Amino acid sequence: MSADFKNRLSEAICHAVDLDNDLQVKWTLPKREGQGDLSTNIAMILANQRKTQPRQLADEILKKVVWPQNEIEHAEVAGPGFINIWISNDHYRKIVNDIITSGRNYGASDIGAGHKVIVEFVSANPTGPLNIVSARAAAIGDSLVRVLNKTGFDVSAEFYVNDSGKQIRKLGESVIAISRNDAVPEDGYHGDDIISIAKELSSEGVLSIESDPENIGKAAAKKNVVVQKDALESYGVNFDRWFLESELHQQGGPETALEKLKAVGAVKEEDGATWFSGSKFGDEDRVIITSEGRPTYLLPDISYHLNKAERGFDTAIDLLGPDHHDYAGRMRAAMKALGHDSFLEVLIVQQVHFVSGGEKVKMSKRAGKIVTLQQLIEEVGEGDLVRGRDIARYFFMQRRTSTPLEFDLDLAKEQSERNPVFYVQYAHTRICGILRQDGCPDPLDADLSYLDKGEEINLIKHLEQFGEIIQRAAESREPQKLVSYLHDLATTFHKFYTACRVVGVEKNISAARAALSNATRIVLAEGLNLLGVSAPERM
């Protein structure tokens, strides 16, 4: 239901009960048959304030109210005092036209207009290929970006590359050790990927000229970034910017951040170390420069987030792994100290467990199981990279971000009705099949007044919700909401399909149904697109 339409209804009710604003009037979709198309509880809320009976007040409202135009067919009081209204089929038929004329734009809105948002996700260390946790974060982050775009936010996707610090030096040391056939340091990096990088660097001559672990580490990191970028690209994920931590250091970012923290009295010296006084801002005190004079990771990270704010973003959304959830508190405290309260939103992307044959699969390198994003795509798509991407992304999007996810590898690989990805894609394919038929009339010639069967109207009702679902997904930062919506829409279409033939029935009916099918195709395709999943015309 469009916000505009609801507002008109709300105004009508306000007018009837002498309310000066319509904010209190909320409309919901009733769950059950026989409860109309829209429902409001305003009578129950007002009855409380006005010390009267809800049902009586609801009756009064219905007596006085003047509904806009003639889109309302019927209204009645139900249950404890709900006002349920039935909307005319004419209203719904217009939706089909709206969809077809808006095309891919259908469902777009401008609720985010004027907001500049940066979404940072994955941000894996450049010490190896991307793992499975990154794969989930990438799917969610990228969809979130698409959804925010669709709702009018000015959004940027960013990957923060930790290309400086301890782990880079360690990476360099590992590469050097491997090239000399020495033992890799205790907490260093080993594995096929490091070995091949060592080979590349030595054949490029880098290893012979350069022996400083830091510089070797940087060179290796650069190669890893390329590997990560490639994997993400075949996953359909693109970033507007790969922000290098080293850039931050070159600009003296951490030093500036420290000065700014000092300026607001958020820094103290104790036990020979320098601390951020987080306890003043709702967190705990944290060391930012060790007693040995080395900055901890916190300082560059504060500097990085400050940098985001200085680039003009009003909101920063970070997707982090479950091992980082108290990072959120300290970073928010730091931003608060620097005058950017409520700037940072943190989404914790929970753990992924793989299941096969009813048992948990350990994701260990040693066991030779799937560890990287690339391996997952290949495994699940059985060599077909597009299919692998579709399945992986859809599966990762099936659960709320904050819920641990069980990934059933057997189900994912199964090409059957049990696989939810195919169920949704199949609805799209089916429509394409219908519209491809020789006897299928041109949907553009349709007279929509021929749509009046229950299954037809019901399908339109689902299509109409698309925009609202996207808005809720954007506002709650939960692009997953689209998944259940699309599954639902596919179900509604399949029901329509079994109840209503499109091709081979009376000409006018046929054209109207073709138009409805076409509208459904558009919404399915765009919905899948927001998930980063393809909408195939044939399967």
Place this chain on the structure above:
RNA sequence: GCCCGCGUAGCUCAGUUGGAUAGAGUGUCUGCCUCCGGAGCAGAAGGUCGCGCGUUCGAAUCGCGCCGCGGGUACCA
């Protein structure tokens, strides 16, 4: 100990921000192919929403207290 997240059908999970008789998928039964691709549709069965108080017209949803599971708790990143 403290911080964060999670407990909903046998299993995996939704739940429109506090609404009406609790929703899917999957698994188990039962039906439907002369038919736009059956990768589909219809039906049955399956619930003390972890437990207990509280808030109110109304709670799976909000508050408090327990119980259970997971993660975090560095002068590591």
